[in-house]
Amino acid sequence: MLLCDIGNTSYHFLNHKHDYKENVKTFKPQTIQEKIYYICVNTEVQKALDSLDNWIDLSKFIDKAKYYETMGIDRIFACEAINNGVIVDAGSAITVDLVEDSNFKGGFIYPGIEAMQETYKSISPALDYSFNYKLDLTQLPKNSRDAISYGYLKTLYGEVRSYNKQIFLTGGNAELLLHIFPEAKLHLHLIFDGMKKVLKEIILSPN
């Protein structure tokens, strides 16, 4: 079974246990002939896929009333994968979503690592540092690199920790965030798990 999670920058495929990525700018979806289940947040790619019969959009099988209208479908499928916990999906944006008893309780959107590094750099060349993930979050910083690292990471950390829930880390930059959330479960295939769960429900459904 072939699954695909399409973001703003890449197609992320799962072929049984093997996953790989293709760039949205260069990959041609019509090169795939077999049946493929997908979700897609990229409106341009979505348009191209609408005309391909073997690409099956799993978003159509979701009870959208549980979520909100403009919520990214990747966030929805990550929520579908768990019953309780907070999901931190670190991609071009970092989305944080709370799930309690299989119900979505709300969530927020924080800039991704690369975007935020660009932001600091754009404010001043004096802030052009890579983040320090090994920073001591219990001490207010006294140097520039830690001052931006703390500004980016500690504020996120404090908010996410305040829910007192199991943290699920996913997305392309999940491993970097594991430094600040060492107690989190690293679950790089969380969205695929949500897709499999929804697929299973479709197959088992009496309709």
Added chain:
Amino acid sequence: MLLCDIGNTSYHFLNHKHDYKENVKTFKPQTIQEKIYYICVNTEVQKALDSLDNWIDLSKFIDKAKYYETMGIDRIFACEAINNGVIVDAGSAITVDLVEDSNFKGGFIYPGIEAMQETYKSISPALDYSFNYKLDLTQLPKNSRDAISYGYLKTLYGEVRSYNKQIFLTGGNAELLLHIFPEAKLHLHLIFDGMKKVLKEIILSPN
């Protein structure tokens, strides 16, 4: 007495009680003939001012050992102005600095409002919203505009509130942040107050 606080984008003057701004790209500092006390974070402007005798750099009169080497001089002068509290200076960056018993305890740097709005927009056109400052910070959001507003504002709010200190709001966007820190003191001339205090100490000094 003429004071000037020079940032990345503007010269901020204080002439007795009247303050006004000039753009760093267009203002010519040599047009000022009288004695003027200044601080400057802008390296290009600093170079130009070094050759003007009537522009007196107040940064030379600070005990830098109390701070750290690359700390912006505007942050240092804001800290000089208070004895206890947390300073939130909302400009192109938002700097947050903690002062206890006239000692700098550390601080961090967070992106300013315009920079952060650009960041969300750059991640996805679907995130191109202005922030909602009247957002309920006690509820996880269920719409896109609030999801980015919460991501930007609640994370900052939680960290700043965690110090349990009087909050001093300053900088060009201070009034916007007053919505989320209603208990804060709005003090738009905090840096000028620090400059005046340092000037007074120079005058009173036996050397």
